[in-house]
Amino acid sequence: MAATRDLRREIERALTDPTLRRALRNAMDVLYARRSSAFAGFDFAGVRAQARAIKEESLADGDELLDLLEEKVTGYGGTLYRAATAADACAYIARLAQERGVRRVVKAKSMTSEEIHLNQALEELDIEVVETDLGERIIQLAGERPSHLVVPAIHRTKEQVIELIADTMAVLDPPQDAEGLTRLVRKDLRERFLTADMGVTGANFVVAETGSLLLCENEGNIRLTSQLPPIHVALVGREKIIRRLSDLAVFLELLPRSGTGQLLTSYVSLITGMPNTDVVDFGRATDTPEREFHLVVLDNGRAAAAQDPELREALYCVRCGACLNACAPYTLVGGHVYGVDPYPGGIGCAWTYITKGHVEAGHINSLCTTCSRCTEVCPLKIDIPWLNTVIKERNHREFGTPVRDRVFSRADLMGSVLGAMATVVNPLLGTAAGRAPLGLLGVDPTRDLPRYERESLEAWFRRRGAVRVSPVDRSPSGVAPHGRPGSGVTTGAPRVRDRVALFVDCFVNHNLPEVGKATAGLLERAGVEVVLAHNECCGRPAMSHGDLTHPRAWAAANLRELGRLIDEGYDIVCIEPSCLSALRDDYRRLLETTPMADDARIAALEQHSFDVTEYLLLRAREGRLRLRLGALDETFVVHGHCHQKSLGLGSVPAELLRLVPGATVVEVEALCCGLVGSFGYKAEYSALSAAIGAQLFRRLDELDGQVVACGISCRSQIEHGTGRPVVHPVEVLHRALS
């Protein structure tokens, strides 16, 4: 448990560091906003599908492309070296430097070079290595490692940079503004560029058919690094090789927008062979008039990952960092806590696993809450939470599963057992003293836990018996978007059916049956036949605790049961958004490497499963929501569920509420509520969960009205954090029924 305690302390240290908090909050807001405006009006879905296709080809043809690349590089007089490991790459570059008598190396920003610890290898030979990217230079002066993929010194404030420069550059009266600081560093680095013997860069992409490197930058340091010194060494991971020059256009539409919110970076360099520039000599140590170009292509676990069907998607990563800016834990604690040298964040966990191994990856793996906001913004649509789930499973198989994780992964058992004992359990779990023994399990006893209901939703349904539903009027009528009768009504074939099978999730069943009852009541009033599906747990709690075995079995069973219902003409409606996300997003991946894979049933499920708010809204848009909703002259403050957002349904609950006459609907902006299933209940993460929630609570404090949220996590977190009651949109509509 030693690693767990350290992580808890590191998290707390980060959360209580006001400078770090200030620097991160500022940067995250700016990056997130810049990215959003750069992608306004952009066909994100279409272009990222194109990008995925190129990457897929790239990985499939990896060996052939590497051979083609080598042929081209050798053809123009360069040398291509295939480095098997980090040590191998360092040895090659170090040997080259030694043989050429290199004394000074200028370096452009390269995460790959950080991965192999190149600077250290060169410095051990008494070679001066100068980082030339401003952010990298700052952390080099500070003796630190980068904490973000794109903005390495994101964790540093201007004041800290001033102090750093004053100390390390021995400047008596340092400039106080960013511009002055930059001028100072420009002047200092210019001399080093002009006298360097070797320049080391990475590359964003390498084109096999021409042997070209593509390098994107804003500062101009990469160009100087590659052109001024007579020896240019480019270090790239082998996953960066693509076939065609024309492929670059697709990535250039995505990468600058994702990384820095720009249409293009100031310089996009296509380097093929050695620059045909004169070699300038401003007084360097070596006397080499001949240019040399060395392309070091690094494996270090990538080839194996390309063969691993569960992990290969990590190789699609183009290092834009957009995922970090959308990650609630990252935005609060930064990359030094949520990262293992040098790759930060959720994607960093996968990269650490691939390049370093599972022990290191395990140390930060569980900071990923699996909220999926990262996948939403990833230009290659990498399912980062899935990668982390797979890694967690592998680590658990290797090192065992903690008891607490076993308990939390069985929401179904917790529900049925604790539900049966609700009269005893609720008072016990309702007090801190009663919860104290849970501390032994690693659960934070100060957190409220959800109440359990004695009578489950299933039991209520059985007791109630069948409900007669009036025949459905097939002509469009009834509720239309508020204020304009008949407007917003879609024409054409109906998207939703008149028969619904409610997916019985573990939480609506045992903790919030009232939401299930309101849902059934609402739908039946609208003339929709409602039955309960006899489903297993969706598997999400188990998946997030590194168990894929139970979820696979449950998924296979659910596909049969839900498939049968779909065939009989039912739509599957989920009340818990996280369950829907498991069905729609995870089932395919969960089963594709097993004999239980069933493309047809999965496609049918993807087509005929809905969030309850989505189902109702689609019905309303088709003019088939026959409900007489009375006026509710109230304000509703809606908080969006992370999984609804990642399913593209972020605005649906609010739109649904706007159908209620007289309702004022306000949407509160926040990254995440912070609870995310069981994340916030765990002792080492509860402070982080509370900090994430605090950002939401501050905004809620400014807004009066009834708080509305979907899913048990957001509801529990907001109730616990603000004391205000929270309801589901369906409960509001049910109340409005006259």
Next chain:
Amino acid sequence: MGMVVGPTKIAGGTAINPLTERFMASARAPAAVVTTTTAAGVGRTLTALLAGEPLVLVAADHAYLVPELEVHGVHAVVGTREALAVSPGGPSLEQAFRQAGAAITGSLVAVAASGSVAVGPSGGNGGLLSALPPRHVVLVREEDIRASLAEGLAVVAERFTELGGEVVFVTGPSRTADIEMMSVLGVHGPVRLDVVVIVGEAV
């Protein structure tokens, strides 16, 4: 598809077509200084922009600009070792780079969507000329403007075998946001980028 569609607007006696206008607006957005001129007026425009610079380096494939600049009082030399070697009393390449306040190059293609200009070897040292001096002045012919980056890349790809070395798409001056996300112009590359668009009839 990016070809000159014919003049639709008259400005200062010279026709500017919509694609060119779009390019100019896009180039201004990331803080490039954009000027228009005609084929006949290039020398005059450059002189006006560069008066006061101690030394201007000119790309070898635009060597014809040197005498015109010199005549108007702007001290200019071709920025390659070979060209400088011709005048024994003149500066070495290293000295020239130390003294130069600006460099002039042409361009291979320009992209209207992003306001970018592609600079190639330019007869030698195109890369250094567009990277080292604090100012870069780049000449863009109207007929070389394309709508999208994909089209721009296609133009570069067509001429690939002759190009080699570096082709760089330049969008505005150099910049950084590494200190508290504050945008600073002028880091290691040029502090100022001048884009001079040659409109009207092709040379």
